[in-house]
Amino acid sequence: MKLLKVTFATIALLGLASLAAAQTPAAGAPPALPKGKVAVINTGQFQEQVLEFKAKMEELNRQFEPRVKDVRGLADRITAQENTIKTQNQSGALSAARVAEMTEQLEAMKKEYQRKAEDLEADAGRAKDRAFQPLSEKLVKFAQEYTAKRGIVHLIDLGNSLQSGVLLWYDPRADVTQDFINEYNKAHPAAVAPATPKP
Numbered sequence: 001m002k003l004l005k006v007t008f009a010t011i012a013l014l015g016l017a018s019l020a021a022a023q024t025p026a027a028g029a030p031p032a033l034p035k036g037k038v039a040v041i042n043t044g045q046f047q048e049q050v051l052e053f054k055a056k057m058e059e060l061n062r063q064f065e066p067r068v069k070d071v072r073g074l075a076d077r078i079t080a081q082e083n084t085i086k087t088q089n090q091s092g093a094l095s096a097a098r099v100a101e102m103t104e105q106l107e108a109m110k111k112e113y114q115r116k117a118e119d120l121e122a123d124a125g126r127a128k129d130r131a132f133q134p135l136s137e138k139l140v141k142f143a144q145e146y147t148a149k150r151g152i153v154h155l156i157d158l159g160n161s162l163q164s165g166v167l168l169w170y171d172p173r174a175d176v177t178q179d180f181i182n183e184y185n186k187a188h189p190a191a192v193a194p195a196t197p198k199p
Helices: 008-022 043-049 051-091 096-150 158-164 177-187
Strands: 037-041 152-157
Touching: 037 096, 037 158, 037 177, 043 051, 043 158, 043 177, 051 096, 096 152, 096 177, 152 158
Parallel strands: 037 152
Antiparallel strands: none
16 A cells, blocks of 8 residues: 655646746737757656655655554455455354354444545645645756756656657657756755664
8 A cells, every 4th residue: 555655746747837837928928939948857757866855755654654554454454354254154164143243343444444544645645745845846946947057948747748648759868857856966965864773
Protein backbone atom coordinates (compact mmCIF):
# COMPACT_ATOMS: atom_id res chain seq x y z
CA MET A 1 0.00 0.00 0.00
CA LYS A 2 1.74 3.15 -1.19
CA LEU A 3 -0.38 5.82 0.41
CA LEU A 4 2.35 8.44 0.50
CA LYS A 5 3.69 8.08 -3.02
CA VAL A 6 3.11 11.34 -4.86
CA THR A 7 3.86 12.45 -8.32
CA PHE A 8 6.00 15.53 -8.20
CA ALA A 9 5.10 16.20 -11.83
CA THR A 10 1.68 17.37 -10.63
CA ILE A 11 3.23 19.83 -8.19
CA ALA A 12 5.76 20.99 -10.74
CA LEU A 13 3.17 21.40 -13.46
CA LEU A 14 0.93 23.48 -11.24
CA GLY A 15 3.87 25.74 -10.56
CA LEU A 16 5.00 25.87 -14.17
CA ALA A 17 1.43 26.54 -15.29
CA SER A 18 1.28 29.55 -12.98
CA LEU A 19 4.63 30.64 -14.40
CA ALA A 20 3.17 30.53 -17.92
CA ALA A 21 0.07 32.44 -16.80
CA ALA A 22 2.24 35.11 -15.20
CA GLN A 23 4.12 35.61 -18.44
CA THR A 24 1.03 35.89 -20.66
CA PRO A 25 0.86 39.40 -22.16
CA ALA A 26 -1.94 41.66 -20.96
CA ALA A 27 -5.08 41.88 -23.08
CA GLY A 28 -4.83 44.49 -25.80
CA ALA A 29 -1.01 44.45 -25.86
CA PRO A 30 0.45 43.55 -29.25
CA PRO A 31 1.93 40.06 -29.21
CA ALA A 32 5.69 40.10 -29.09
CA LEU A 33 7.28 37.00 -30.53
CA PRO A 34 10.36 36.25 -28.45
CA LYS A 35 13.37 34.72 -30.13
CA GLY A 36 14.87 31.86 -28.25
CA LYS A 37 15.07 28.15 -27.69
CA VAL A 38 12.44 25.52 -27.01
CA ALA A 39 13.39 22.92 -24.42
CA VAL A 40 11.78 19.90 -22.82
CA ILE A 41 11.95 18.78 -19.20
CA ASN A 42 10.82 15.55 -17.57
CA THR A 43 9.31 16.60 -14.24
CA GLY A 44 8.68 12.93 -13.45
CA GLN A 45 12.38 12.62 -12.58
CA PHE A 46 12.18 15.36 -9.95
CA GLN A 47 10.74 12.96 -7.39
CA GLU A 48 13.88 10.83 -7.34
CA GLN A 49 16.56 13.39 -8.15
CA VAL A 50 15.63 16.76 -6.62
CA LEU A 51 17.35 16.49 -3.24
CA GLU A 52 14.96 18.79 -1.36
CA PHE A 53 12.04 16.73 -2.64
CA LYS A 54 13.63 13.46 -1.53
CA ALA A 55 14.40 14.90 1.91
CA LYS A 56 10.80 16.09 2.37
CA MET A 57 9.44 12.72 1.20
CA GLU A 58 11.68 10.88 3.66
CA GLU A 59 10.52 13.18 6.45
CA LEU A 60 6.85 12.58 5.56
CA ASN A 61 7.40 8.83 5.34
CA ARG A 62 9.00 8.81 8.80
CA GLN A 63 6.13 10.88 10.18
CA PHE A 64 3.42 8.58 8.82
CA GLU A 65 5.27 5.25 9.10
CA PRO A 66 3.57 4.12 12.35
CA ARG A 67 0.11 4.74 10.88
CA VAL A 68 1.02 3.06 7.58
CA LYS A 69 2.24 0.01 9.53
CA ASP A 70 -0.98 -0.04 11.54
CA VAL A 71 -3.11 0.02 8.38
CA ARG A 72 -0.97 -2.65 6.71
CA GLY A 73 -1.22 -4.83 9.82
CA LEU A 74 -4.99 -4.50 9.75
CA ALA A 75 -5.03 -5.47 6.06
CA ASP A 76 -2.95 -8.57 6.90
CA ARG A 77 -5.37 -9.53 9.69
CA ILE A 78 -8.31 -9.15 7.30
CA THR A 79 -6.63 -11.44 4.75
CA ALA A 80 -5.82 -14.01 7.46
CA GLN A 81 -9.42 -13.94 8.73
CA GLU A 82 -10.81 -14.38 5.21
CA ASN A 83 -8.50 -17.34 4.60
CA THR A 84 -9.41 -18.93 7.95
CA ILE A 85 -13.13 -18.62 7.29
CA LYS A 86 -12.75 -20.04 3.79
CA THR A 87 -10.54 -23.02 4.66
CA GLN A 88 -12.28 -23.91 7.93
CA ASN A 89 -15.71 -23.56 6.38
CA GLN A 90 -14.78 -25.78 3.41
CA SER A 91 -13.42 -28.49 5.72
CA GLY A 92 -16.55 -28.36 7.88
CA ALA A 93 -14.48 -27.60 11.00
CA LEU A 94 -16.60 -24.56 11.90
CA SER A 95 -20.20 -24.45 13.00
CA ALA A 96 -22.57 -22.10 11.22
CA ALA A 97 -22.70 -19.92 14.36
CA ARG A 98 -18.90 -19.67 14.48
CA VAL A 99 -18.75 -18.78 10.76
CA ALA A 100 -21.34 -16.04 11.34
CA GLU A 101 -19.36 -14.70 14.33
CA MET A 102 -16.08 -14.67 12.40
CA THR A 103 -17.77 -13.05 9.39
CA GLU A 104 -19.14 -10.32 11.66
CA GLN A 105 -15.63 -9.72 13.06
CA LEU A 106 -14.29 -9.60 9.50
CA GLU A 107 -16.83 -6.96 8.46
CA ALA A 108 -15.94 -4.86 11.51
CA MET A 109 -12.24 -5.08 10.62
CA LYS A 110 -12.98 -4.07 7.03
CA LYS A 111 -14.89 -1.00 8.21
CA GLU A 112 -12.06 -0.06 10.57
CA TYR A 113 -9.54 -0.56 7.77
CA GLN A 114 -11.49 1.66 5.37
CA ARG A 115 -11.85 4.42 7.97
CA LYS A 116 -8.18 4.33 8.98
CA ALA A 117 -6.96 4.15 5.38
CA GLU A 118 -9.15 7.11 4.34
CA ASP A 119 -8.04 9.16 7.36
CA LEU A 120 -4.40 8.33 6.67
CA GLU A 121 -4.70 9.26 3.01
CA ALA A 122 -6.43 12.57 3.83
CA ASP A 123 -3.92 13.48 6.57
CA ALA A 124 -0.96 12.50 4.39
CA GLY A 125 -2.37 14.53 1.49
CA ARG A 126 -2.71 17.64 3.66
CA ALA A 127 0.79 17.17 5.10
CA LYS A 128 2.21 16.69 1.58
CA ASP A 129 0.51 19.85 0.33
CA ARG A 130 1.90 21.87 3.26
CA ALA A 131 5.39 20.40 2.82
CA PHE A 132 5.62 20.83 -0.94
CA GLN A 133 3.98 24.22 -1.47
CA PRO A 134 7.15 26.18 -0.60
CA LEU A 135 9.22 23.80 -2.75
CA SER A 136 6.85 24.28 -5.67
CA GLU A 137 7.21 28.06 -5.35
CA LYS A 138 11.02 27.75 -5.28
CA LEU A 139 10.89 25.51 -8.33
CA VAL A 140 8.83 28.04 -10.30
CA LYS A 141 11.20 30.87 -9.37
CA PHE A 142 14.19 28.76 -10.31
CA ALA A 143 12.55 27.80 -13.64
CA GLN A 144 12.12 31.50 -14.44
CA GLU A 145 15.79 32.19 -13.73
CA TYR A 146 17.00 29.03 -15.48
CA THR A 147 15.08 29.67 -18.70
CA ALA A 148 16.01 33.37 -18.77
CA LYS A 149 19.75 32.61 -18.45
CA ARG A 150 19.62 30.07 -21.26
CA GLY A 151 17.39 31.96 -23.66
CA ILE A 152 14.62 29.38 -23.38
CA VAL A 153 11.27 30.86 -24.34
CA HIS A 154 9.23 27.65 -24.19
CA LEU A 155 9.70 24.82 -21.65
CA ILE A 156 7.60 21.71 -22.32
CA ASP A 157 6.89 19.05 -19.69
CA LEU A 158 8.00 15.93 -21.51
CA GLY A 159 6.11 13.16 -19.72
CA ASN A 160 2.71 14.80 -19.80
CA SER A 161 3.09 16.11 -23.34
CA LEU A 162 4.02 12.68 -24.73
CA GLN A 163 1.28 10.97 -22.75
CA SER A 164 -1.41 13.39 -23.93
CA GLY A 165 -0.22 13.26 -27.52
CA VAL A 166 0.56 16.99 -27.63
CA LEU A 167 4.22 16.25 -28.35
CA LEU A 168 4.88 13.63 -31.01
CA TRP A 169 8.66 13.88 -31.21
CA TYR A 170 11.51 15.90 -29.77
CA ASP A 171 15.22 16.10 -30.34
CA PRO A 172 16.92 14.57 -27.25
CA ARG A 173 19.39 17.46 -27.30
CA ALA A 174 16.49 19.74 -26.26
CA ASP A 175 16.03 17.79 -23.00
CA VAL A 176 17.31 19.95 -20.13
CA THR A 177 16.04 17.72 -17.32
CA GLN A 178 19.37 16.59 -15.90
CA ASP A 179 20.99 20.00 -16.22
CA PHE A 180 17.97 21.65 -14.57
CA ILE A 181 18.04 19.15 -11.67
CA ASN A 182 21.81 19.49 -11.23
CA GLU A 183 21.61 23.28 -11.20
CA TYR A 184 18.62 23.27 -8.82
CA ASN A 185 20.40 20.90 -6.42
CA LYS A 186 23.49 23.12 -6.51
CA ALA A 187 21.45 26.25 -5.81
CA HIS A 188 19.28 24.58 -3.15
CA PRO A 189 21.24 21.84 -1.38
CA ALA A 190 19.07 19.71 0.88
CA ALA A 191 20.03 19.00 4.44
CA VAL A 192 20.51 15.27 4.71
CA ALA A 193 18.59 13.78 7.61
CA PRO A 194 20.61 11.46 9.87
CA ALA A 195 19.89 7.79 9.28
CA THR A 196 17.79 6.27 12.03
CA PRO A 197 19.51 3.24 13.57
CA LYS A 198 17.69 -0.06 13.07
CA PRO A 199 16.73 -1.88 16.25
